[in-house]
Amino acid sequence: MKKVGIIGVGEYLPKKILTNADLEKMVDTSDEWITTRTGIKERRIASSQEATSDLATNAAKEALKDARLKPQDLDLIIIATITPDMQFPSTACLVQANLGAKNAVCFDISAACAGFVYAIIVAQQFIARGTYKNALVVGTEVLSSITDWEDRSTCVLFGDGAGAAVLSEVKSGGILSTYFGSDGSMANLLMMPAGGSRNPTTHKTIDKRLHYIKMEGNEIFKSAVKIMVDTAQIALKQAGLKCSDVDLVIPHQANVRIIMAMAKRLGLPSDRVFLNIEKYGNMSSASTATALCEAVKVGRIKKGDIILLDAFGAGLVWGACLIKW
Ligand SMILES: CC(C)(COP(=O)(O)OP(=O)(O)OC[C@H]1O[C@@H](n2cnc3c(N)ncnc32)[C@H](O)[C@@H]1OP(=O)(O)O)[C@@H](O)C(=O)NCCC(=O)NCCS
Structure with a gap:
């Protein structure tokens, strides 16, 4: 078995910030309640032009740069999301096309908030066994698209963003x-x-x-x-x-x-x-x-x-x- 580690990381957060003060104008809530009950002060909201694959692509580009790899070097792309661009095809295939990662096998994982950890664990298996060399895993969500902005018990909690990691064989350390x-x-x-x-x-x-x-x-x-x-x-x-x-x-x-x-x-x-x-x-x-x-x-x-x-x-x-x- 080969040692597997994370050799690059990246992230993308949409520009728009929705503060607790903004939410006070939308539902019956307060900055005080949200802060003391959850620790949240603000969250990011994707623009109408940004889908989950767009956030993922931006995070992936940063992670690839950090890993000093090209999109063609990727053998595997796993996207962890519960807010895919659409039911099918997989968001991973859309990200593959955006990146030009033509050599990668691509699929999504549905494991909600544990999705990024699940994706790392799955990618690790392929690299440890020598099946693949380089894998991209991305946790990416546009939760604002499935948030009920009239339900104060949930709408104050969620936000949009993406984080990516490139996994590869490492000489020491790793998972x-x-x-x-x-x-x-x-x-x-x-x-x-x-x-x-x-x-x-x-x-x-x-x-x-x-x-x-x-x-x-x-x-x-x-x-x-x-x-x-x-x-x-x-x-x-x-x-x-x-x-x-x-x-x-x-x-x-x-x-x-x-x-x-x-x-x-x-x-x-x-x-x-x-x-x-x-x-x-x-x-x-x-x-x-x-x-x-x-x-x-x-x-x-x-x-x-x-x-x-x-x-x-x-x-x-x-x-x-x-x-x-
Ligand atoms: C959702 C959560 C923040 C609610 O906090 P809580 O301390 O459990 O609060 P409760 O649900 O008991 O509600 C307490 C009161 O606040 C009210 N309330 C709920 N949302 C509110 C809001 N946004 N603003 C003001 N009051 C609110 C409730 O109506 C309730 O009022 P009541 O006592 O008059 O009935 C908390 O339960 C939580 O974080 N749960 C875990 C959720 C989670 O992890 N989800 C993701 C899994 S990955």
Whole structure:
């Protein structure tokens, strides 16, 4: 088995900023409520010209440049998204065409907020076995397209963005361990009920606002902390490491209270937890992806550091990836 590492990262955030003050004018909410309950101050919103593949393409270009690779060097493109440009073809194929990555095999992964971690784990298998040399994975979402802007319990939480990573064989370090899991018995807690084969789009489904995110936030909150803690501990155990060995945790950015409760239970000081939720809200698969990219850019990750990616999301699904940078 070959060692697999991340050799380049990139991100793209749409220009438009929607602040909590803006939301106060749209629904019955307040900056105080959103800030204290979630940690979010503002989020980005894609323009009407920008689809999920456009965000992904921009993030991918930055990651390829960082990795010093050309699009033709890619053997595999995996896009993690729950907001594809359309039901088919895959967003990965659209990104392939945008990049001119004509040698790549392309497909999407639907694993909601854990999608970026899932995509890394899948890409790692191909590179470790020597099937492929270079893989691009992107977490990319235009959640604003499925957000009910009349539902204050969800619309304050989500945002748009994309983060990308290029994986390749590395001489030292790289991915030390991975762990992922799923529990479909809790699928009802977070979903978009219509627009698929269960409830195809009709006037009725639109009138009932079923093409928007529906979430039982409280119920998810109860499971989230335990899931993130257990996931981290399993990945650490597999690598023979302890929490104290971790230099930086890159958690999924759903709620700052979930993240801090997780850190407390793991015995991690807050300065070893990377946050970007304040600026972007919950961007599903793009949250861990952009957080990883930003942690690298601002120098919070140095060569030799032990990094833990830890995510959970609709499904429910969860996943962790321990990396020596
Ligand atoms: C959604 C979430 C922020 C709500 O926070 P909470 O502290 O659980 O709040 P509750 O849902 O209990 O609501 C408390 C009150 O605030 C109200 N409220 C909900 N949204 C509000 C908003 N945007 N502004 C003001 N008040 C709001 C509720 O109506 C409720 O009022 P009531 O007590 O009069 O009924 C929180 O449950 C959460 O983050 N859950 C996890 C969600 C998640 O991780 N999703 C993504 C998975 S990847």
